[in-house]
Amino acid sequence: MTKEVIIEKINDFLIDEFEVESEDISPDANLKETLELDSLDFVDLVVAVESNFGVKLVGEDFINVKSLSDFYALIERKLS
Structure with missing residues (x-):
């Protein structure tokens, strides 16, 4: 899965499930x-990641995640 596809999927479930405005x-x-x-x-959020990507996240995974870019990179690492 490419980084662009990962970002698109994450953004889609942030908008749909967390009601984040796309401009945010x-x-x-x-x-x-x-x-x-x-x-x-x-x-x-952990459940959404599991259902969309099939990877499990734990609390420690979020220690260095501050921005959405960090979150995208976390998911990309988990998938590789």
Whole structure:
């Protein structure tokens, strides 16, 4: 799966499942602030990643994830 496809799939489920406005999605956007995530939302995000990509995420995976770009890179690493 190419990086572009990964980004497109992530952006699609952020818009559909987290009701993020498409204009708020940019690689530099802060993941937590853009998605307005609380701890329960992180669980939903992990479930969305599992269902869309078939990879499991754990809390430690998010330690260095600040921006959407970091999140895209995390998923890309998990898929490789």
